[in-house]
Amino acid sequence: MKAMAILLAAASALCGCATVQFCDRGGKNMVDITNTGWYLLNIIPLASGDPDAPNENTCRLFRQTTTLANNMKLLDYAMAKSGAERAKCVTSYKTDENVLFILLKRHACHTSAELVPAERRNGETE
Secondary structure: HHHHHHHHHHHHHHEEEEEEEEEEEOOOOEEEEEEEEEEOOOOOEEEEOOOOOOOOOOEEEEEOOOOOOHHHHHHHHHHHHOOEEEEEEEEEEEEEEEOOOOOEEEEHHHHHHHEEEEHHOOOOOO
């Protein structure tokens, strides 16, 4: 039973994750999107975040989903969920992290943006 619990804990730690987090900073609605994936030998995708089910305990096995296109799909999801008409100051970057030398690598695609609601657009100047 202990071995099964350890195996489940290790598997959940290695799963990919797609998260969308909202925050309010000084009256601005911000969103932070992260999509992670684990790769064997930096080539073979083992598990990546599921962009179709953000913030859920799901992943895509043996598929590469840590892409900018999927983060833009998650940004569209965030805009729809928050009722925003558009996003501005969109910034994206990727990070890579070696876990077991060159054997196992973690890739992450990060995107952040300010979500602009429809009612603020008319009186706003840029």
